[in-house]
Amino acid sequence: MxxxxxxxxxxxxxxxxxxxxxxxxxxxxxxxxxxxxxxxYRFLRSPVVKTTFGLTKFSSESEFRSYLLSSSWLLNYLPRTFTASFSVRDVGLEGGLAAIPERISTTNVQVAGIDEPDIVKTDGVNIYFSPPPLFYVWWIPGFRAEFPEFQYPQTHIVRAFPPENISVISKIDKTGDMLLVDNVLVIFSGSEITGYDVSNPDSPVETWSIEVNGSIIAARLYRGVIYLVTQTFVYSDIDFPLTLIRTENEAVTIGVSEIYRPVERIPVDALFTAATLDPMQGKITNKLSFVGSSGTSIVYMSQNALYITYTYYPxxxxxxxxxxxxxxxxxxxxxxxxxxxxxxxxxxxxxxxxxxxxxxxxxxxxxxxxxxxxxxxxxxRDLQLTGIIKVDLESFGIVAQGRVPGYPLNQFSLDEFNGYLRLATTIEPFIWMFGSVQSANDVYILDGELKVVGSVKDLGLTERIYSVRFIGEKGYIVTFRETDPFYVLNLSDPANPRLTGELKIPGYSSYLHPITENLILGIGRENLNVKISLFDVESSQPVELDKTILDEYWSDVLETHHAFLLDPDHKVFFLPAGQNGYVFSYENAKISQVLKTEISEISRAVYLDDFLYLIGSRGIVVFDENTWQKVSEVAFE
Structure with a gap:
């Protein structure tokens, strides 16, 4: 037999x-x-031994190879869902500058004080803009002509303040998401990270460069240190020690006995590495690695810990x-x-x-x-699980691991508050093709050791989570299938979290932003068009106070929260939609359009004092926020 x-x-x-x-x-x-x-299932596990939860390290290269081979067959044809790469700072300004604004906007981030890479940064005087590449081809039947030479994009450094003297003062050949640390501009370009000295922004100087073996899936800047999470593809006959990152003078490697793995057998094709980077020197100062399935990790960082998730299936x-x-x-x-x-x-x-x-x-x-x-x-809830690894920022060691049913949507699905981790998940173990098991959505409260102490279950049955926001002792969840249930949770007692309110409206919100303590802004879609909703959450039952539906079908805010800007002093917010840039007022709890620019491909905005800078691939336009009159503009060549 x-x-x-x-x-x-x-x-x-x-x-x-x-x-x-x-x-x-x-x-x-x-x-x-x-x-x-x-x-x-995107990431089934293939056990050889009975399941025991936890983390351990590989003892040998043969164990590593056996672990990968035991379930590698599933990776050949399983559907994969990939998370996007990447999912306030100290401003250093030269003395002697004639004008420095009192109000300087920062990148819209999840956690105050922890910066995230984006295509726009400002130090209050200069704006650094790194546009994505653009290349259009028009085909006309019967017309023969040579295509124009492709122009590689560049990072523009713009002297932006005062606005009447706005001008492009220099360019950098590399482009990508950026972080600005004092006078060092860090550009994440594919698998390469480069540091530039911009103490003289008229003439930026490259000071260091490192190359990641794989891809960068998340980065954060906190207290002058850059925290990285990278993904390196691995295979059963890979050689050790494995190079993770190459600097100009050395290779950062890891031995097989340093690599963590779940005790459960999960399909493995990637090595995830958490590391700290000194942006002044371009040096890796700490690192730790564990195996998982590519595309599964969500990264969230609080002021105390770095949380990395991995989804797997029994x-x-x-x-x-x-x-x-x-x-x-x-x-x-x-x-x-x-x-x-x-x-x-x-x-x-x-x-x-x-x-x-x-x-x-x-x-x-x-x-x-x-x-x-x-x-x-x-x-x-037993058929789809997410493991969570907690890395203490001070010791940079793994201090806890836990797991919950389902899978998180994105970084906003996780939030640390008063020593507890709140985590929202969708339980959806089948891809509904031949029958259905009802999907559900849960919120779990975990203590400092990542043990579940409380939960709210069965939100939006048959639906899945479209957006999450945890703010203080409250949580806000949007699920969607045909209508948009907007849920309000009371999380003041970690052991007894409660659903306190629910509102069902057409469409859905992909991004939730707190305007005030009792006003939440939702940006999503209704009947394919971009929709903006304003919710009153003061009482136990939320109310949609106002909404606006745009003509456009897409906004970058639906994909990245970095595209959104709130100016609380003027009670306005910016979002791009289609090729346009919009500014709306929320004064008196009403959404009203203040400004619409038809300048091509507006993608971001910043404010310096009372001037709003709308930034696109073609240039920057500046508006006075007191009068909403155009003040100046500059074109990118």
Missing amino acids: VEDYRKWEKRVRNLSPGRHLRYTLLATVVVVMIVAFIGS SPLETYHRFIKEKCGDILSSDDMLRIDKLIALEISEEAKLFELETILEPYLKEISARAENYFAERA
């Missing part, structure tokens, strides 16, 4: 990923659900074996039950076991289908 299964295993491994998947889809109903369960084989033992004993023959028990005990790959299990179950599909659906619906 073992030899037969080994022949089957060899046959399965020889299938191409496409034939492999088509063969799997031959079964129907429950087996199709099994395949959907297997194929829809073994489908163990899950279905339990289902058969618990629910199908009266349907399957005793011989087939024994065959399944022997199959599970064999020392062959989980892949081969799953294919053989399908063959055994095929004659019983019609009878067990209803039981399977109900069984998995009751256990949805």
Whole structure:
């Protein structure tokens, strides 16, 4: 029997990923659900040993290779969902400048005092703008001409204050998201990080450069230190020590015995590294690494800790074996039950076991289908899990690890408050293709050791989370399918969080921003158009005080909170939409349009004193916020 299964295993491994998947889809109903369960999970784990939660380090290169190989087959054809790369500072100004504004806007960030990379930075006198590349091609039938030479984008340094003297004073050939630390401008360009001395902004000087082996998925600036999270693809025959980052004079490497892994077996194709970078010298000062699946990590940083998540799925084989033992004993023959028990005990790959299990179950599909659906619906929170790693900023060591059901949407799904971590997740273990298990959304409260102490469950059944914002003792959640339920949570008692209010309105909000203690702004879409909503959350029942629907179908704010700017002194906010830039007032709890610019490709705004600078790929236009008259402008060549 073992030899037969080994022949089957060899046959399965020889299938191409496409034939492999088509063969799997031959079964129907429950087996199709099994395949959907297997194929829809982005990051299934393939256990060899019984599950025990926690973290450990690899003991040898052979253990590392075995860990990767045991579940690598799942990565060949599983659907993948990738998180975007990247998900206040001290201002250093030269003495002797004639004019320095009293009000200087900063990048819109999640946590006050912790800066995030973006395409615009300002020191109050100069604006640093790093536009994305633009290259348009028009094709006219019958017309022959040479295409113009592609012009690589440059980072523009603009002397912006006072506005009447605005001018482009210099350029840097590299572009990307930026951080500004005193007189050092740090540019994240692909896998390269470069530092420039901009103490004389008329003539910036490159002072250091490092190259990441892989990609940068998050960066933060706090108290003069840059915190990085990088992703490096790994494979079973990779050599150690592994180079993580190359500087001009050395390579930062890691040995296999330094790498953390979950005790649970999860499909691994990436190494995640948290590191600290001295922006003055371009030196890596601390590092730690752990394995995971590419595209799964969400990074959140408080003023105390760095939190890194990884989503994974318990073994489908163990899950279905339990289902058969618990629910199908009266349907399957005793011989087939024994065959399944022997199959599970064999020392062959989980892949081969799953294919053989399908063959055994095929004659019983019609009878067990209803039981399977109900069984998995009751256990949805056991079928999709997110692990959380907590890195203490002071010691830069892992001080806690925990897990919750479901998966987080983005960095706003996590928030630390008074020593507790609040985490919002969507439980969605199937990709709904052949049946449905009802999705749900939960909020979990974890203590300093990342143990769950409280929760609110079943928000927006059949829906998924579109936006989250935790503010003090309250939490705001938006879920969506056909309407936009806006939930208000009271989180003052970590052990007893409560849903206190709910509002259902058309459309959804992708980004929530606190305007005042009792006013929340939502930016999203309704009937495909960009929608702006103003919510009153003072009472237990939220109220939509006002809304505006734009003609445009897209705003960068739907993708990045960095595109949004609030000016509380003038009670206005900026957002780009389509090719335009909008400024709206929220005075008297009413949304009213103050300004609309039709200058091409406006993407950001900053304010210096009472002047609003609207920044786009073609140039900068300055408006007086007291009169909303144009003051000056500068074009980018």
